[in-house]
Amino acid sequence: LTGTAVVDALAPLGKGQNMLVIGPDGTGGRGLALGAVANQVRIARERANANGKEGVRCVYALTSSDPSERAEVLRTLEEAGVKDDVVIVSALGSTSEDDGNSDELRSAEAVAVAASACAVAESFTLSSGLDSFVVVDDIDRHKALWDWTTRLLIDVYGEEAVVEADRQGGASSEMRGYYSGLIQRAGKYNARNAGGSVTLVMLASVPGAKEGRGDGQGGEEGVLTAEDFEGASQKVQDRIAVLVNRNVPLTPTNLRKIGIPVPSKSESESARTLALQHADDLISMSDGQIWLDADLLARGDRMPPLDPQRSITRVGIGADTESRADAPAVRGLTGGLR
Numbered sequence: 001l002t003g004t005a006v007v008d009a010l011a012p013l014g015k016g017q018n019m020l021v022i023g024p025d026g027t028g029g030r031g032l033a034l035g036a037v038a039n040q041v042r043i044a045r046e047r048a049n050a051n052g053k054e055g056v057r058c059v060y061a062l063t064s065s066d067p068s069e070r071a072e073v074l075r076t077l078e079e080a081g082v083k084d085d086v087v088i089v090s091a092l093g094s095t096s097e098d099d100g101n102s103d104e105l106r107s108a109e110a111v112a113v114a115a116s117a118c119a120v121a122e123s124f125t126l127s128s129g130l131d132s133f134v135v136v137d138d139i140d141r142h143k144a145l146w147d148w149t150t151r152l153l154i155d156v157y158g159e160e161a162v163v164e165a166d167r168q169g170g171a172s173s174e175m176r177g178y179y180s181g182l183i184q185r186a187g188k189y190n191a192r193n194a195g196g197s198v199t200l201v202m203l204a205s206v207p208g209a210k211e212g213r214g215d216g217q218g219g220e221e222g223v224l225t226a227e228d229f230e231g232a233s234q235k236v237q238d239r240i241a242v243l244v245n246r247n248v249p250l251t252p253t254n255l256r257k258i259g260i261p262v263p264s265k266s267e268s269e270s271a272r273t274l275a276l277q278h279a280d281d282l283i284s285m286s287d288g289q290i291w292l293d294a295d296l297l298a299r300g301d302r303m304p305p306l307d308p309q310r311s312i313t314r315v316g317i318g319a320d321t322e323s324r325a326d327a328p329a330v331r332g333l334t335g336g337l338r
Helices: 003-011 029-051 065-078 100-130 138-159 173-183 236-245 252-257 265-283 296-299 328-334
Strands: 017-024 055-064 085-092 131-137 196-204 288-291
Touching: 003 085, 003 296, 017 029, 017 265, 029 055, 029 065, 029 131, 029 196, 055 100, 065 196, 085 100, 100 173, 100 196, 138 173, 173 196, 173 265, 173 288, 196 265
Parallel strands: 017 196, 017 288, 055 085, 055 131, 131 196
Antiparallel strands: none
16 A cells, blocks of 8 residues: 555556656655655554554665765655664765766666666565565656767667667657666565565656647647747747747647647657657556656646546456455455546
């Protein structure tokens, strides 16, 4: 149980499952994950007090090298009274002496942090048969490292060194294998391997939180800039200048309403399309996803702003399976909700 009712009811997380928490920056993914960790620690304490058995061991992987983000995570866990019961694996803090390759180095470090956290969880499970709960906050730099190594291969060996999907920013079979090295660390172990489990939650971001939106579709419409229209006619550029002066967001929806063609090759739109495509690729590899929506957050409809139409767990679906992700008590209360 995460301790968040809407998650436990609509997208429950089962032991041994991997789950994405995905949404624009600022929609509360980190808070949701930290709340789940705190809830598991409290349950483990209650179990130990009741029957002396050890509960779930929690591991939190913070891939950001920003000291302020590390301080935020530590402060949240301390305020919840659970910091001493959580293993925190963190990237090193950034310094003013970072060289030109700092972004690549931080991306490599982020991948190592995520793998190390899973290794810690596996040690609890394989040595003592315990259930472990791992949060990776976040996996965005995994893609940055993959893109960098792809560019490096092309620079050294030419375009034929990588498959076409990688050259175009898509998900090749090689990329899926790269992510599987992390995603498939989650699992339920058999009795020969001590019988515990490793449950994995991965935070990932998509564009939208800091961008204007014109269609009400969960913040998934990007805002163009005047530079995106540099190749357009002078008449179109003049109309764009008027919109900019009036602070009208240059969203595709707004442009279509007034008859201005949307640039098909705009850099911002291409980057946005690739980011959303990558999110879809991650979803296809995982056991489920919790989708947090910027519009729901802005309206204050619910906290966390979980979109029930795009959130799902793929473990335990169907009446003919013995594997269930939801707890029996929650199942009895919410059986007709889904």
